[in-house]
Amino acid sequence: MMFENGANGVTGPLKGIRVLDWTMWQFGPMAGAMMGDMGADVIKIEALDGDAGRALSRASTLAPTLPGGRNAYFETNNRNKRGIALNLKTSEGREIVYKLVGTADVFIENFRQGVAERLRVGYEDLREINPMLVYGSATGYGPNGPDSALPSFDGCGQARGGLMLSATPSWSDEPVRVSQGVSDQMGAIMLCSGVLAALVARHVQGVGQKVDASHLSANMWLQGMGLSMSLILGGSRFGSYDRKSAWNVLANLYKCKDDRWIQLMHLQPDRYWESFMTALGLPQLVDDPRFAAGPARMENRDELVALMDEQFMTKTSDEWDKHFRATGDFIYARVQSTDELEYDPQVIANDYITTFDHPAIGPIKMCNHPNIYSETPSGIFKEAPELGQHTEQILVDELGYTWDDITALQDKGVIL
């Protein structure tokens, strides 16, 4: 029944779960894609003019348009789904959704508060049809409070959730945007995780329910450690990071001779002090009274960072990498750019980036689902659907409509 269009061999922990994905842009669609990665049968429901993400013309510095009218933004957010296009403003269109809800386990939506209710596909409407339904709802600012109906896109969550300013260096007089789409992506991860827990509750406790996730909360949660510490400490604000004055010089960034950077990450500096400084070729500093003990080292940290900077510049990052591997058990990584990821042997070995044979554009690389399941592997089984690609298949094969019904629905403008 699932993926009759030829995407066979679907596996994953959600195999057999049906998800109705009435979402657009990124927050909702990515949550649906993640469920699809885990093997769920995800049916994307679009309006007759389609998810606006199909037409996104620019994402930051890149134009996401692909050959054949495809769009990289849409493809990446909508793989592993079937697609149907419906006019939800007609009673016939709504009736199709209701019938699908009767066959589904999960319904997700990311419209502004009130839109689903107005179209009569709110939680209260759908639970009447299917009391065991898990209804996932994505909003900018949460279902309660004065701003619950405000519109929100990615940057709003980063701005309001504190992420921009916590990523802003102390010397910068402008906020920093942390990677495009990170707020949407985190929202999607939290929504999907929320739906999973609700599925557990449904199996264990026999209840369906509504699950709410928001940009605001996902961005707060992403800074959970720092924010919790600040709250617990009653308001101490984290100083923003300054490499040249790092509190722990063994957990800091250093530039090498080839202009590449190495990130050290020894959170127990005393444990590594002697062995690391020796490996670095600065054994004379091990017992230097300015640096030998923790408090003195913090006191004189600027001086020490400068000495280490100088020393790091004597070898290339490759040479340091080989040297550190040979001389001890150190915790560090070379700083990579994202275009190196697809060639990183770790990325390849764990299939974090995978190749998928797209029927329209040929073999493409995509970010794979990042979790590895030993028994029910997730994967990329299918490309993003074209607008309304599976409308007829689903209506005829799964809801029992006849071809005459299809023609009538097309005539009335309910489907494409």
Add this chain to the structure above:
Amino acid sequence: MTMNGADTHHPPGPLTGIRVIDWTMWQFGPVSTMMLADLGAEVIKVESLDGDHGRQFGRVGGVPSDMPEGVNAYFEGMNRNKYGIALDLKNPAGLEIMRKLAAKSDVFVENFRKGVAERLGLGYQDLRAVNPRIVYGSASGYGPEGPDSAKPAFALTGEARSGALWWSGPGDGSPYQIGIADQAAGIMLSYGILGAIVARERFGHGQRVDVSHLGSMIWTRGMQNGISLLQDQEFQRQEWRQAGNPLWNFYECADGEWIAFSMGQGDRYWPAMCRAMDRSEWLTDERFRSMAARYENREYVIDSMGEVFRTRPRAEWERRLDEAGDLIYEKVQRTLDLRKDPQVASNGYIVERDHPALGRTEWLQTPVGYSKNPVSTRKMAPAHGEDTETVLIDILGCTWDDIAALQDEGVIL
């Protein structure tokens, strides 16, 4: 079981009835299990006799984390809602207790370096032998396979390796840390475990779930990485004045506060923006009038808009923007502004709780609202070994004589 009555006042969470053995330390593992605990799972944190090293973490990003009565803010923030036991796992009697607990649990989570669990007889193959339905969550820096799978890792190694240090930062092009790898990976691990519990409820089998810093950080930036891979082009770090769409950018107001706009459909919102900015001439000006033109002339457009926004304080802009139409904007807040944000309080993203040692304190709560099974913050982080006796007696049926003997042997505290 309510081992100390801590959760009697809370309705069941979605994971109520699920027992988790949390053999983790620092942040990645502890965050993942705390999220399961927030969802109602009974999480038993197993520590060595010298404790999770996170209890001693002295300073995080320059902020000292020591608090009164030996409490540590770093540790507290990611171990609430858990029970704590302390065991000597190098003693066969300690290992025996661990294996018995695993046999009576649904989930086991570890974040030690590859090989450590296996060496102690606590690897997935060992535990599935005593409990075939167990979900075994494993956290690593670089994933279970590949040349660096046994390399040690802390958060920033994941940010470095995954490309994240290039995501943002100042214009001089040097790498800049945002400090989210442990949290992002912890979120993915709890998520992975949830997927496996769903599979177990439906298919009947347990399994191993692997999550890494590297994979999680690639995923956190999934949209950009996905597009880069499809387009075979790197995203450039974006300077404020170079934003491709000036309506997807931020501007400084007269009072030094910033306001962010997030309108991907630039043309749809441009007329209302011009109204709010009182610049009707920009509707027809060739440099401004379309998204393509604004991209072409972006520096000029952004500088011009920057000048306009510097003329009024933020509160006044918010009022003008609301009046002009349904514009998508937001104030750029600082972390601690969140405490007084009414949205945050209304949705329970931050809650106040009484801490036994610290008194009234504020806590982040797992940010997902469930209509039937709400998340809860019901217990503060355990003192080292706080619940050892309760767990051994209630779950494993030990007697007080057994407890005394184990203490004498140095297996427990």
